[in-house]
Amino acid sequence: MEFNFTDEQELLLQSLDDLLERECSEQYIAELDAAHEPPTAFRKAMYDTGFLSLGFPEQYGGTPVDAVTLVLLAGRVARQGLNNGYGMELLQAMDILEFGSEAQREEILGLLAQGETPFALGFTEPGAGSDSSGLRTSAVHRDGQVVFNGTKTLITNALRSRNLLLMARDPAVSGSRGAISMYLVPTDAPGITYNQLDKVVWHTADSCEVFFDDVTLPESCLVGTKGRGFEQLMRNFEFERLVIASQCWGQAECAFHDAAAYAAQRQQFGQPIGQFQLIQQKLVDMAIKVENMGNLVLKTAWMLDQGLDLRTQGALCKRYCALSAFEVADDAVQIFGGIGLTNGARVSRIWRDTRGHRVGGGTDEIMVHIAGRQIVKAHN
């Protein structure tokens, strides 16, 4: 077993570090967070330097690399303190590469390669969250067209995306899962309206309620097979959980380093607070969690590269990393004391943002729901 990176990975990480130093300073991220703006300039720099097309097939202008390398890069961007800075675009590419038509692949991969956000993922509804099979948004197929009606909520980046990857149900089909299909719907289609939600976390991404009122599109907007949308969505979730876990790892590492540096210099009772064992214990537990997160993320990515089943592993990895990242960020805030609870402290932003990862992409409890059943089944 090798624990060192390959030469290619070292080179990519070095070049990403240089780019982060030039284009993604703490001041830049803090300003985006305060203004609730997306990291457009940084994404353009990522596009200009070729990072945004890593992982895509060559025929669409990409450079194939393995999942281990991709999560290393996603974790490194997050280590800068930027939430959701890199990685989700790979997820979007995977969805469309696997299930999309040739026309959809060309459109989505083309937009991705230009640094655009090609779609927002729309499955959550006011009445269907963790139980996404209970969604009610309808998709009625008639005369070569599909008519959508319903409401989605908490949709990340709905306002800055060109499309929605929408999950909707055919009301004529009975049962739950077999009625659900996946569609690629332009965000500016007539009949769609938005209400932006004012959320506590993830200020660099918008979140919206999205209303569909007789939105009518050609049937070619179907992604994959009619009635298989739920299975397709589950495949999406497995990779999404890995990307989220890698971002949690990076953000936790950032908070850990900030806290350790602060503990080394902050003087109380005539000595640095890092000399107190209660502070050292926090730092040690934080270091263990960061190390464990990295190992879990890299092993899970390796399993993806080997074509192994990620259902249980992905849920274990997401639960551990989201929960531990928040615990690390919380300890970091505690080490900073009062100043840690001001918006000027990076650890306060990481604390907010990692909290979001314990819900988005599947809650802590749903990760138990997924992995717990599999563990019991495997020991029956």
Ligand SMILES: Cc1cc2nc3c(=O)[nH]c(=O)nc-3n(C[C@H](O)[C@H](O)[C@H](O)COP(=O)(O)OP(=O)(O)OC[C@H]3O[C@@H](n4cnc5c(N)ncnc54)[C@H](O)[C@@H]3O)c2cc1C
């Ligand atoms: C920052 C953020 C970004 C998001 N982005 C998107 C997006 O881009 N697209 C999108 O479609 N959705 C998105 N969501 C929605 C997200 O997927 C849902 O919030 C999540 O799946 C939980 O659903 P819910 O909020 O309806 O909570 P509910 O499902 O109502 O859950 C409420 C509580 O009950 C618990 N619970 C539910 N079922 C069980 C069970 N079987 N066992 C034990 N406990 C259970 C949950 O864990 C939770 O604690 C986002 C959410 C957040 C916070």
